[in-house]
Amino acid sequence: MADPRTLARKLIDEHLVDGEPVAGAEIGLRVDQTLTQDATGTLVMQEVEALGLDRARTEVSVQYVDHNLLQADEKNAEDHAFLRSACRRYGLWFSKAGNGVSHPTHMQRFGVPGRTLAGSDSHTCAAGSLGMLAIGVGGLEVALAIAGEPLRLRMPEIWGVRLTGELPAWVSAKDVILEMLRRHGVSGGVHRIIEYHGPGLSGLTAMDRHVIANMGAELGATTTVFPADDAVRAFLRAEGREDDFTELHADEHASYDVEDEIDLGALEPLVAKPSAPDNVVPVREAAGTPIGQVVVGSSANPGFRDFAAAAALVKGRQTADSVSFDVNPTSRQILVDLTRAGHVTELLAAGARIHQAGCLGCIGMGQAPATGQNSLRTFPRNFPGRSGTTDDAVWLCSPETAAASAVTGVLTDPREFAAEHDIPRPDLAPPERSAVNTRMLVGPLPRSEAADEQLVKGPNISGLPDFDPLPDRLEAPVLIKTGDDVSTDEISPAGARALPFRSNIPKLAEFTFTRIDESYPRRAAETGVHFVVGGANYGQGSSREHAAITARHLGLRAVLARSFARIHWQNLTNFGVLPLEFADPADYDRVSAGDVLVLEDLHETLAKGELSAHNRTRDERFPVGHRLSPCRLEAVLAGGRIPLLAEK
Incomplete structure (x- = not known):
């Protein structure tokens, strides 16, 4: 008799196309659905174009317009027109501006228990509330998934969190995930899938679970998984999609790599103080x-x-x-x-x-x-x-x-x-039948019509930069040194000033690292090839690959950090930036901004895993390592995955 399996392991096994599902090993997963939003989707569609794809090869791919909704000038409207034309050309669904945020809207209209979902938004993991294996990744991973390629990632550990009890009045699902962040911090879930189970689930609706699964991204987790049970059935019934329901759960006596337990009845209202989600x-x-x-x-x-x-x-x-x-x-x-x-x-x-x-x-x-x-x-x-x-x-x-x-x-x-104020505990149950809205969802064109569609590109939409291969020797200065937990928001800012340039890489590059050092874009443009040194959990937060591609555009060739957040690490490799880790985290203190570092015989030493960095300014050497699989290493050496595919 086979060993009892967790739900996450079942979902992985059913979609595994290569690799061994052993924690730490690289695996490839078949992708059933993809999700993109407008802040990241314009780059995804440019990558789809660069790949020469004729039509999406997934079961369902959906492009949402939910981020850049303010139209203070023409830029966001141009992006929306481009995205609509790309959906028509490549066979994707298009969710019009104002229809809704991608994650709850996808859950309502397209989420199916047992399916895999790859999304160019870090909160794609919210769909785990329906019993999906939903993973936020960089845009290029999504473009490749749309093209039918497997999603490659490091096999995570499975972290079982047993829920017991019932939430008290005026305490809700948000307090559950804030409690997880209070206990484990923003890097507690790195290289882990969080799987919730236990009797406490009976009091949580599918949308309650969405709240918890969504902010699993703030723990750094690969994704979060809930079983597909009566709560999920009720949700899909309200959406008029009960036929999409399949009951899914872990086997009895399944064991987890890591375990935790939360008594919901013991929770109280929590708050994360400025300026970190785990400052609870x-x-x-x-x-x-x-x-x-x-x-x-x-x-x-x-x-x-x-x-x-x-x-x-x-x-x-x-x-x-x-x-x-x-x-x-x-x-x-x-x-x-x-x-x-x-x-x-x-x-x-x-x-x-x-x-x-x-x-x-x-x-x-x-x-x-x-x-x-x-x-x-x-x-x-x-x-x-x-x-x-x-x-x-x-x-x-x-x-x-x-x-x-x-x-x-x-x-x-x-x-x-x-x-x-003598306010009784209210009945907050959603309606048994939702006001289903499909009118703002535009379905894919027939293949015969799609082939004649032309992409609509306004003046603010640039092409992808050309990226050269990684040289065998790098000698360059450290232009910026960051502390721990630097987010992609600090590398490539969000906000009304920067977001409208998501489709214009040269212009967006002018905002790179400006939250930390306003002089970085100018100095990088003047210097060319350079290094960045980071602390622990470098690149946490949003999946935006702009945080990798704009810095690469300005000459970044390697980042030396104590450790990396998963998605940003993937994005760096996708665009030919070498992600290196200090073999001894204490060596972080042996490098300062302005120091000149030398990496020699890169092609040989990277393959052997015997790499050292020479701080020429201090005349000191220290060992560095990497977690690049042969496939990832090949992409970095080629200058990125798109040049590698073009080469092949």
Whole structure:
């Protein structure tokens, strides 16, 4: 009899096309579905074009427009037109601007238990709430998946988290994932799949699970998996898609590589203080902190109950004069459901500003807070400056905490607020039948018509840069040295100034590292070939491959770090940037910005794994290593995966 398997292992085994599923080994997985959004999708479609693909070879591929919705000038509109034309040309679904954030919308309309999903957004893992193996990756991985190529990644450990008990009143799924971050930090899930199981699941809806799975990305996890059970069946039934349901769960007595347990009944409202998702404390410890802004919504709290909970707490009340109360609906369908239930009226009466369905403030596209004021958000990330305000102070919390605080004007424990105002625990169940909306989803053209489509490229859409092979010897200065946990938001900023140039690599390169050192783009352009030195968990956060490609455009050829976040490490290799790790993390202190480093006989030493760096400025040598598989190494030496494919 076969050994009992975890659900994650079953999903991997059923999609494995090569490699051995042993932790740390490289494996290749068949991809059933892909997801792209407009902040990363324009580059994906340019890569699809560069690959010479005729038509998508997946079961389903969907392009969402949810990030760059503000049309202050022509740039974002040009991107949207380009994406629509690319979908028509290559056989993808197109979700129009305002239809909704990719993750909850994909869950509603396309998510299927047991399928694999590769997405050019780090929060693609949210679809694990339906029993999918959903992995956020760089754009080029998605382009290759659209072309029918397997997704290659390092086989993760399986981390089982057993849930028991039931969430108390005014405590919600957001507090579950904040508890995970409090315990394990932003790198606790690196090279792991988190699989939730146990009796506590019975009290969590599919959208509750979405909240937890979504922010698994903040733990650095490869993805998060939940079983497909009665809660998933009920969700798909409400969406008119019960026929897509398949029951999936771990085998009885399945063992996990790592184990943890959370008693849901013991949880309390939590908040992540500025400026890291793992800077978590109980709300009661920080209660009374003045706030100037509250934002409810985003892919991290996208469900009907998240907005309904906020409406229940502000009903019949007015938010504090000092607070800007913003609501970001996450899909047009959920907005209709909330309106029919009367919750939108309650939010409006309380002073809420209802924005269009999309990401918006989550990636700094509007809703930037005032300098010196605390912004309380139900978002997944609070990295420095991500909000669009350079010196921001963003806190992350549940919708319950956000709504109570919006009324009082200070950070408030929702349990105490409810007790003071005698608010009973509300029924937050979503409608049995959702207001299914398919009208803003445009299906693929027939193959015969698609072949005649021309890509629409406005002036702001550049081509992909040409990347030369990695030389056998590198001698170059370290232009910038970062600390630990530097995010891709700090390497390639989000926000209303930079995001409109996502399709224009030379222009976007002018923003590279400016959150850390405003002089970097100028110095890099003047210097050419150079190094960057990073601390631990370098490149955490968003999957945006722009953080690799713009630095490469400016001459970056190698990054030496204590350790790398998974997706950024992949993106660096995809564009021919060598990701090296200090063999002894203490050697990080032996390199300073401005030092000249030398790497010699690279082609031979990389293949043998016997590489050392010479700090010519200090005349010191120290060993460095890499985790490049033969396939990844071949791509780096060729200058990236696209040049390698062209070569072949």
